[in-house]
Amino acid sequence: MEHRGVRRRAVHGGQPLPRHQPGAAADAAVRRLGATQAAGGGEPGGVRRGCGRAGSALSAAGFLPRYQPLRFPIARPAGRAPEPILTSNAPAGTVIAIGGALKPDSDAVWQRLVDEAGGAGAPIAVFPTAAYEPERVAAQIVAALERCGARAEVVPVAPHLQGVDLQARLNDPALIARVAASRAVFFSGGAQEYIVDTLQPGGRATAMLDAVRAVFAAGGVIAGTSAGAAVLSRMMFRDAMDNLLVLKGLWRAGQEYDRGLDFLGPDLFIDQHFIRRGRIGRMLPAMRALGYRLGLGVDENAAVVIQGGRLEVVGGSGAVLVDLGEAASEPGLPAFNLRGARLSYLAAGDCHDLGSGLTTAAPRKLREPCIDPAAAGFAPGLKSERYFLDILGGGGLLDAMTQLLDGPAPEVRGLAYRANPRPGDPAPELGFEFRLHRDAGLRGWRSTTLGGDDWTVLGARLDVIPVRVANPLFTPLAALPRRVVESVLAGRGGPGENGDGNGQR
Known part of the structure; x- marks a missing residue:
């Protein structure tokens, strides 16, 4: 699906953003998924056309040794009249997506959850459904919430709970009533498929899920960490742990992707552990295949509060907002490719309005000068140029974005590849070069008031180019x-x- 139009600059005074037909592709994906599940399997060949067919097309392309870009022209998208991103009615409640791996001192995230639920004494239902050790995980979550003043109760609905009749608990009227009376619901981390398979088996909502949705409809909070964050959007990653294989086209209904619980409507796709685990590699092809304009990748030890079309980052790290409003692909290439994506990195206190497309940096950053690489007399704070040999490695994406903003070069490049291909890899010599480059919309801030580098990066432009990488990558010199x-x-x-x-x- 092509996304064309004029992008609003992510700074005050920008031009309006267009958007895709609201939810059309995501709704179609839901219908395809239902048909696939009814037929009892994944899509033919196990690969979606939207991400490039990883079988015959890749073989025909002859991905042979050498690191060599596959060059192609991309037409600039045509302009169109301004439209808001979100046209559907704003949801009544608040969503808090936590990227996982919260540190012990992350009380800012827990306190914000309690405050949004009503403050001291707020009843919060804790679902350890995704956890492999639900008793231990639930106890930790309850302790963190009660430390911040909440009245937390564990909902004992989890496949790994020993000695529990899961179906009986799911249909227990008293338990369902207590969930519905809560002011917030919290989903633990673990495996997101346990949440959807338990509360929404075969895509059909249980009475327990109806109770959770009633909390949201009444203005309550739905929060989740890690796997619990993944289920918040309409479509989600189910079990797509290998970013590079998703880039190569491994994209099967009911395996790599599935229905989520849909607390965010058709416009925003969520992923978690985002920067730490290099998940930009799987988010881009997923958004392209499912028709999402906007993606939100929340990093570890951070949360994003989503309320009435407004995002705010809380916690010790940040989140990446991915905008494919200007992105285009070359359909003639036999592998995933993308030109013109926009990435912004928001940290604690930064806010973004989904309706206007404007970002406001945290007040502590606005006391620092704005970094504008296009300004006359720009002097980069980062003096050395860098090439990222593992752009999907831990922290690589953020390092590349800050290098682009405050470094000496107008373009920053990095590779996504595997030096030791795994068995079953459909194209061992296929890699991808990520090219971040500047244009007039790039802005940002760098603050040290929190004791370390504290960045905001707005409007980095990204292209993803399929390349051939030698296999083996190198050979010893001959004696x-x-x-x-x-x-x-x-x-x-x-x-x-x-x-x-x-x-x-």
Whole structure:
């Protein structure tokens, strides 16, 4: 699906953003998923056309050794009249998506959840459904919430709870009533498929899920961490742990992707552990295949509060907002490719309005000068150029974005590839070059008031180019002939040298 139009600049005074037909592709994906599940399997061949068919097309392309970009022209998108991103009615409640791996001192996130639920004494239902050790995980969550003043109750609905009749608990009228009377619901981390398979088996909502939705409809809070955040959007990653294989086209209904619980409508796609685990590699092809204009990748030890079309980052790290409003692909290429995506990195206190497309940096950052690489007299704070040999490695994306904003070069590049391809890899020599580059919309801030580098980066432009990478990536240098080595060691000199071994200078 092509997304065309004029992007609003992510700073005050920008031009309006267009948007895709609201939810059309995501709704179609839901229908396809239902048909696929009814037929009892994944899509033919296990690969969606939207991400490039990883079988015959890749073979025909002949991904042979050498690191060589596949070049192609991309037409600039045509302009269109301004439209808001969100046209559907704003949801009544608040969503809090937590990226996972919250640190012990992350009380800012827990306190914000309690405050949004009504403050001291707020009843919060805790679902450890996704957890492999639900008793232990639930106890930790309850302790964190009660430390911030909430009245938390565990909802014992989890496949890994021992000695529990899961179906009986799911249909227990008293338990359902207590959930519906809560002011907030919290989903733990673990495996998101446990949440959807338990509360929404086969895509059909249980009475327990109806109770959770009633909390949201009444203006309550739905929050989740890690797997619990993944289920918040309409469509979600189910089990797509290998970013590179998703980039290569491994994209099957009911396996890599599935229905989520749909607390965000058709306009926003959520992912978690985002920067730490390099999940930009799986988000881009997923958004393209499912028709999402906007994606929100929440990093570890951070949360994003989503309320009435407004995003605010809380916690110790940040989140990446991905905008494909200007993105285009070359359909003739046999692998995923993208030109013209926009990435913004928001940290604690930064806010973004989905309706206007405007971002407001945290007040502590506005006390610092705005970094504008296009301004006259711009002096980069980062002095050295860098090439990222593992752009999907831990922290690589954020490092590349800050390098683009405050470094000396107008373009920053990095590779996504696997030096030791795994069995079953459909294209071992296929890699992807990520090219971040500047244009007039790039802005940002860098603050040290929190004790370290604290960035906001708005409007980095990204292209993803499929490339061939040699397999093996390198080979050892061949040894010199033995007679040459012996000659040098004997002091007689090698070829081209005089007898004293010093050679002619």
